[in-house]
Amino acid sequence: MNEQQDKVIFHIDFDYFYAQCEELRKPELRNIPCVVCVYSGREEDSGVVSTCNYKAREYGVKAAMPIKLAKSKLKEVEAIFLPTDMPYYHEISADVMKIIQNYGELFEQVSVDECYVDFTKITNSDFDDAKIFASSLQKNIKDQSKLTCSIGVGPNKLISKIASAVIKPNGITVVSREDAKNFISNCKIEDIPGVGPKTMKKLQSLGIKSISDISKNSIFELRDVFGYKTAAFLLNASNAIDYSHIKARETSKQIGKIVTLKKDTANVEQVSLTTVNLCTSVYENLSNKKQAFKVLTIILILENLQHLSISRSLKLYTASFDELQKNSLSIIKEMIKNNSISIQNIRRIGVVVSELKDISGQNSLLNYLEN
Ligand code: TTP
Numbered sequence: 001m002n003e004q005q006d007k008v009i010f011h012i013d014f015d016y017f018y019a020q021c022e023e024l025r026k027p028e029l030r031n032i033p034c035v036v037c038v039y040s041g042r043e044e045d046s047g048v049v050s051t052c053n054y055k056a057r058e059y060g061v062k063a064a065m066p067i068k069l070a071k072s073k074l075k076e077v078e079a080i081f082l083p084t085d086m087p088y089y090h091e092i093s094a095d096v097m098k099i100i101q102n103y104g105e106l107f108e109q110v111s112v113d114e115c116y117v118d119f120t121k122i123t124n125s126d127f128d129d130a131k132i133f134a135s136s137l138q139k140n141i142k143d144q145s146k147l148t149c150s151i152g153v154g155p156n157k158l159i160s161k162i163a164s165a166v167i168k169p170n171g172i173t174v175v176s177r178e179d180a181k182n183f184i185s186n187c188k189i190e191d192i193p194g195v196g197p198k199t200m201k202k203l204q205s206l207g208i209k210s211i212s213d214i215s216k217n218s219i220f221e222l223r224d225v226f227g228y229k230t231a232a233f234l235l236n237a238s239n240a241i242d243y244s245h246i247k248a249r250e251t252s253k254q255i256g257k258i259v260t261l262k263k264d265t266a267n268v269e270q271v272s273l274t275t276v277n278l279c280t281s282v283y284e285n286l287s288n289k290k291q292a293f294k295v296l297t298i299i300l301i302l303e304n305l306q307h308l309s310i311s312r313s314l315k316l317y318t319a320s321f322d323e324l325q326k327n328s329l330s331i332i333k334e335m336i337k338n339n340s341i342s343i344q345n346i347r348r349i350g351v352v353v354s355e356l357k358d359i360s361g362q363n364s365l366l367n368y369l370e371n
């Protein structure tokens, strides 16, 4: 099996995001249609719907619809129309993405409410484990943020992205490596991200009506119409193949490391030793970047894939190894005690520091590090 074939990629998409953010601060909106609008300001009610909750969708309201039309669809019922509040949605987005990033795996945020994560290691490259893990992840996100999301799991970004839209809201759709070809063959061509009206028109001109039809063409036939790059993309997509990588952002706002314990030797000493090693690695990274941190998160993933994480905000920024180690060990002790965890059940441990601050301008860095 090569590296590509081993992957387990998650696409996480928050449900009716802007409207769900509105419900978060006004829970009474949950029971009525709630429509978030971009008002053009030209005249009252001119503009379009940005998104709406699922109650409003029951009446046929959807994104990009004129506000006037949405109002007419909801004229018989009590409904609320709100203007967008982008700074607020971005604040919530940063918080929920941090929860996902705290798992310490390769992460790429692709929009305000969507991200990809490579969970190959945590799931051991197994799609049955991935299903269990997806439930625990979804629950953890809900517990911490009070927001629901839908998760698609697949062997690559393309399949996971399409899968996340299959069951919504609060859905989980897992498409294993073996099922991927069959899954994509049953999707519509428009479901492939990036395929718009222009591409559809060209495909129709070739007599191509389905994803299976695409896969029957040779790269040469498609290349003449689309150019090599798009032809290769379409042909690969029609065979459930996608070579695109998860692109972690350069400006990472946290430093962390997560490792798997050797199951047969899990004991208190090993857990402590692994934690100290993780702290050493995080500390090295932190001091290389000349940064201090304020928030420490410990992640424990148990044998049954249950995920536990605790974040502790320190009183002051610190770049001290002793502080990092002392706090990490005490958090782990607390987690084991509070959740009655048996040491043998711990499968992975992670140490993540965030709320980083540059200290490269400090003249006496060494002093700072030791304080
Ligand atoms: P989406 O993820 O496409 O939609 P959604 O989160 O509202 O609903 P769901 O995923 O449950 O189907 O878009 C994310 C946010 O982007 C959405 O909350 C509002 C904004 N958006 C617009 O402003 N205009 C649009 O036309 C679309 C599609 C989204």
Ligand code: CA
Binding pocket: 013, 014, 015, 016, 017, 113
């Ligand atoms: Ca969404």
